[in-house]
Amino acid sequence: xxISKEAYKEIEDVVGPENISDDPSIKDAYRSQxxxxxxxxxxxxxxAVVKLFNKHKIPFQVQSTGWSFYPPEYDFIFVDxxxxxxxxxxxxxxxxAVVEPYVIVAELQAxxxxxxxxxxxxxxGANTTALAMSGHGHMGLSTGTGDRxxxxxxxxxxxxxxxxxxxxxxxxxxxCGDGPGPxxxxxxxxxxxxxxxxxxxxHWGGPTKYALEGNSPRYTLPEIPANMMVRxxxxxxxxxxxxxxxxxxxSEIAFELMGFCPSMVSSNITTNNEEDFATLERFTKEVQxxxxxxxxxGNFPGDFEYKKMVLEQIIKETKGKSLKAVEDHNAEAxxxxxxxxxxxxxxxxxxxxxxxxxxxxxxxxxxxHVEWLEQAAVWKRELIKKGLIIADDGQQFGWGEEQGHxxxxxxxxxxxPYDADSxxxxxxxxxxxAKLALTGxxxxxxxxxxxxxxxGSQACNYHIWLGKIKQAFDPNxxxxxxxxxxxxxxxxxxxxxxxxxxxxxxxx
Amino acid sequence: xxIEQYKGDMEMCCRCSACKHIxxxxxxxxxxxxxxxxxxxxxxxxxxxxxxxxxxxxxLSKGINYTDRLLDIVYNCQMCGxxxxxxxxxxxxxxxxxxxxxxxxxxxxxxANPALDKVINxxxxxxxxxxxxGKRGDWAEGLNLKNATKEKVDVLxxxxxxxxxxxxxxxxxxxxxxxxxxxxxxxxxxGDAETCCGxxxxxxxxxxxxxxxxxxxxxxxxxxxxxxxxxxxxxxxQAFKVLYDKYNLKGDLExxxxxxxxxxxxxxxxxxxxxxxxxNVTYHDPCRLGRLSEPWIHWxxxxxxxxxxxxxxxxxxxxxxxxxxxxxxxxxxSIPGIKLTEMDRIKEYxxxxxxGGGVNESNPEFxxxxxxxxxxxxxxxxxxALVSACPWCESNFNKTLKxxxxxxxxxDIVELVAKAI
Numbered sequence: 013x014x015i016s017k018e019a020y021k022e023i024e025d026v027v028g029p030e031n032i033s034d035d036p037s038i039k040d041a042y043r044s045q046x047x048x049x050x051x052x053x054x055x056x057x058x059x060a061v062v063k064l065f066n067k068h069k070i071p072f073q074v075q076s077t078g079w080s081f082y083p084p085e086y087d088f089i090f091v092d093x094x095x096x097x098x099x100x101x102x103x104x105x106x107x108x109a110v111v112e113p114y115v116i117v118a119e120l121q122a123x124x125x126x127x128x129x130x131x132x133x134x135x136x137g138a139n140t141t142a143l144a145m146s147g148h149g150h151m152g153l154s155t156g157t158g159d160r161x162x163x164x165x166x167x168x169x170x171x172x173x174x175x176x177x178x179x180x181x182x183x184x185x186x187x188c189g190d191g192p193g194p195x196x197x198x199x200x201x202x203x204x205x206x207x208x209x210x211x212x213x214x215h216w217g218g219p220t221k222y223a224l225e226g227n228s229p230r231y232t233l234p235e236i237p238a239n240m241m242v243r244x245x246x247x248x249x250x251x252x253x254x255x256x257x258x259x260x261x262x263s264e265i266a267f268e269l270m271g272f273c274p275s276m277v278s279s280n281i282t283t284n285n286e287e288d289f290a291t292l293e294r295f296t297k298e299v300q301x302x303x304x305x306x307x308x309x310g311n312f313p314g315d316f317e318y319k320k321m322v323l324e325q326i327i328k329e330t331k332g333k334s335l336k337a338v339e340d341h342n343a344e345a346x347x348x349x350x351x352x353x354x355x356x357x358x359x360x361x362x363x364x365x366x367x368x369x370x371x372x373x374x375x376x377x378x379x380x381h382v383e384w385l386e387q388a389a390v391w392k393r394e395l396i397k398k399g400l401i402i403a404d405d406g407q408q409f410g411w412g413e414e415q416g417h418x419x420x421x422x423x424x425x426x427x428x429p430y431d432a433d434s435x436x437x438x439x440x441x442x443x444x445x446a447k448l449a450l451t452g453x454x455x456x457x458x459x460x461x462x463x464x465x466x467x468g469s470q471a472c473n474y475h476i477w478l479g480k481i482k483q484a485f486d487p488n489x490x491x492x493x494x495x496x497x498x499x500x501x502x503x504x505x506x507x508x509x510x511x512x513x514x515x516x517x518x519x520x
Numbered sequence: 521x522x523i524e525q526y527k528g529d530m531e532m533c534c535r536c537s538a539c540k541h542i543x544x545x546x547x548x549x550x551x552x553x554x555x556x557x558x559x560x561x562x563x564x565x566x567x568x569x570x571x572x573x574x575x576x577x578x579x580l581s582k583g584i585n586y587t588d589r590l591l592d593i594v595y596n597c598q599m600c601g602x603x604x605x606x607x608x609x610x611x612x613x614x615x616x617x618x619x620x621x622x623x624x625x626x627x628x629x630x631x632a633n634p635a636l637d638k639v640i641n642x643x644x645x646x647x648x649x650x651x652x653x654g655k656r657g658d659w660a661e662g663l664n665l666k667n668a669t670k671e672k673v674d675v676l677x678x679x680x681x682x683x684x685x686x687x688x689x690x691x692x693x694x695x696x697x698x699x700x701x702x703x704x705x706x707x708x709x710x711g712d713a714e715t716c717c718g719x720x721x722x723x724x725x726x727x728x729x730x731x732x733x734x735x736x737x738x739x740x741x742x743x744x745x746x747x748x749x750x751x752x753x754x755x756x757x758q759a760f761k762v763l764y765d766k767y768n769l770k771g772d773l774e775x776x777x778x779x780x781x782x783x784x785x786x787x788x789x790x791x792x793x794x795x796x797x798x799x800n801v802t803y804h805d806p807c808r809l810g811r812l813s814e815p816w817i818h819w820x821x822x823x824x825x826x827x828x829x830x831x832x833x834x835x836x837x838x839x840x841x842x843x844x845x846x847x848x849x850x851x852x853x854s855i856p857g858i859k860l861t862e863m864d865r866i867k868e869y870x871x872x873x874x875x876g877g878g879v880n881e882s883n884p885e886f887x888x889x890x891x892x893x894x895x896x897x898x899x900x901x902x903x904x905a906l907v908s909a910c911p912w913c914e915s916n917f918n919k920t921l922k923x924x925x926x927x928x929x930x931x932d933i934v935e936l937v938a939k940a941i
Contacts (some may be wrong), residue, residue: 078533118547365829366532
């Protein structure tokens with residue numbers, strides 16, 4: 013047993029015997045023999061068990077839907093939020109929805125579509141939590157990034173105190189994250205357990221449900237819904253692409269603008285690897301340079317025509333070229349529901365090799381980092397030549413968030429993590445790209461590719477300050493060392509020195 | 521076949537959790553977003569398709585650590601394949617096959633479920649997966665049906681264990697016989713000589729017992745000179761059509777589910793549905809008539825060395841695309857007075873009735889829980905009746921309904937057709 017019998021029994025008394033386990037097979041499924049799994053069913057149970065973790069000094073980690081999970085190598089409690097999966101409220105008047113951590117975007121969005129509304133969907137996909145957490149995605153242009161959508165929040169601190177932040181702390185209403193009532197919007201990202209959150213919701217000009225036909229994996233739409241259009245444009249240069257993207261943002265005509273490489277388009281519209289690689293080969297011949305996908309949704313025919321005309325004008329001015337394959341009905345239909353209901357993350361990242369590793373900058377404009385990631389792309393293509401990663405187009409990509417005021421830049425390698433050479437090559441590449449981000453003064457690299465001291469010393473020693481805040485909330489140092497991992501990204505908590513260092517990534 | 525051959529597939533699992541839900545663009549109601557009954561009830565990731573693959577992967581590297589919990593995970597799965605279809609919307613990898621192989625490994629290692637062992641012992645003694653009272657062919661008394669083992673027939677109607685022996689289910693056999701007679705089909709039954717198809721034994725993890733049954737059945741079919749087999753049981757259908765073919769035992773036998781055959785007879789003008797059956801219904805796709813009924817794809821190849829998960833020759837995956845979805849719906853549309861309203865989870869992403877994979881026998885409470893979720897979904901459509909095309913579905917729904925006191929009625933599609941002729 014990873015934890016004492018006494019502690020186990022006390023936790024069991026809170027959640028019930030069916031909701032705690034340290035059986036080896038349960039542990040195997042969470043990829044660690046160090047953990048004990050606890051499945052709380054409500055906020056009070058979360059608070060009670062977190063207090064027990066503190067009492068017994070047992071480190072804990074929290075995850076809701078997750079993607080991959082990389083557990084630490086010490087005994088800990090894994091708090092799986094699966095049982096907390098209720099949509100608490102959809103408030104159409106004040107445009108917010110309150111959800112528990114295991115509500116997935118597909119569930120919330122299904123309810124919102126019926127009301128002519130939608131929510132932000134992170135790039136990780138509709139299979140992940142509807143909490144407004146970190147993560148950028150396809151809808152960033154019109155809905156902002158994931159972490160720009162959180163409103164009032166119910167949060168259990170690392171010590172087990174239930175705090176209601178924003179308006180819900182003062183009035184029982186969930187419409188604002190910053191008050192009246194306490195505001196800790198930055199702090200909640202470094203630990204504790206989010207148990208309920210209000211997320212912004214938006215107008216949706218599309219249908220209340222897509223009239224999909226066919227069977228998996230080849231769903232299609234008999235016709236493109238009224239006033240909707242998908243196009244992919246490539247540009248002669250990155251500068252022209254950025255100019256177009258900015259103009260589209262300024263004119264506020266697009267619902268979605270996603271900086272897809274051709275390989276991401278081909279992955280999304282194809283249903284298997286062989287078809288994907290063949291399609292990419294065709295696309296690569298047709299595109300003239302870097303590109304993006306754009307989705308236009310008109311609220312009525314005149315609005316749609318206006319937006320289309322503006323888009324055509326921008327594309328003309330920036331010498332963009334439409335990828336004809338995307339004008340094909342099935343490709344357009346697939347991209348439409350794929351990118352507004354699913355997001356392409358699984359097809360475009362995992363299918364080819366089983367894993368992807370990514371280097372990204374969130375929240376800053378693409379043009380600030382393009383040089384850095386162009387170099388990353390050069391290094392990536394060397395790995396492709398050596399046959400160490402999936403041979404895609406080798407490109408970086410980026411797009412504007414919040415109508416172009418912010419942005420996202422990214423490059424990833426897809427590979428087989430069980431191939432030792434590939435694994436090493438990708439992690440060496442990550443280190444090299446992260447170092448270039450620092451030495452070239454481009455950005456603070458995320459994803460913990462470098463030791464935190466190395467990053468922090470280049471960025472106002474933020475890790476020391478963050479560590480002090482974390483320690484104030486977590487005096488027993490049992491809290492989520494790797495920060496929230498609601499989606500699977502281990503981020504904020506790792507940016508301190510107050511916890512045992514995370515071991516280097518190990519090949520599975 | 522062995523779990524080892526699926527090592528690469530199990531390594532491909534990225535824990536995205538798509539296997540837990542129906543294809544995401546098909547989620548229309550949060551109450552009906554789950555595909556997998558096991559994870560929906562038991563919550564730990566181990567009970568999902570992904571968790572099962574990760575456990576299998578660990579077992580390959582360090583051996584199987586048998587615990588009560590592991591066996592609980594292994595046997596609390598209807599083997600319904602919903603995880604497989606949801607995963608393969610996006611991924612190229614096998615999900616249900618390694619899960620099935622893992623269960624077979626448990627049985628081979630002497631870790632069978634006691635309740636399932638009891639069923640298989642019954643199979644050894646009686647050739648049936650259900651308790652035997654009387655003779656297998658008793659239901660046909662007085663119907664004047666041909667004995668296919670003695671007379672030449674065009675079609676062998678394989679009745680199946682539950683329909684043959686369960687007094688409440690024999691009505692399906694009688695309805696089927698009535699329909700085939702009305703259409704003038706030269707068909708027969710094997711009567712007391714009929715034996716279990718072996719499909720449910722396979723789902724439970726008993727490969728050898730399945731193979732024994734398959735060989736017995738194919739010997740009978742060969743001797744009778746039958747070219748076409750029709751069955752009203754979805755489990756039987758999948759066994760004859762898919763599993764027998766997987767093990768190269770099917771030969772050129774044409775296997776049809778009764779819904780396919782009735783649909784064909786209607787479209788050929790040999791069967792006319794004229795009587796009105798005024799009923800608002802919803803249709804439940806049985807797993808083994810729907811997503812798991814796709815023909816087996818014989819493929820042998822090797823992973824191309826290196827980083828991509830691609831094969832030489834390229835592998836075509838069974839993704840649920842070509843299940844039997846249209847014939848039952850076309851039949852319902854042909855019955856005057858029937859109004860069909862679809863549930864949220866249909867066709868390849870249908871929710872299981874709960875009776876598969878031995879769960880009916882090993883954990884009746886879980887079988888009923890799963891059925892109850894489906895009954896709630898059916899009720900939410902406003903339908904008066906839930907129609908299925910498998911006796912196991914009907915039986916499990918009816919048992920559950922009795923406990924809940926719901927007024928929803930359950931029919932097999934052949935009962936409605938019989939009313940309409």
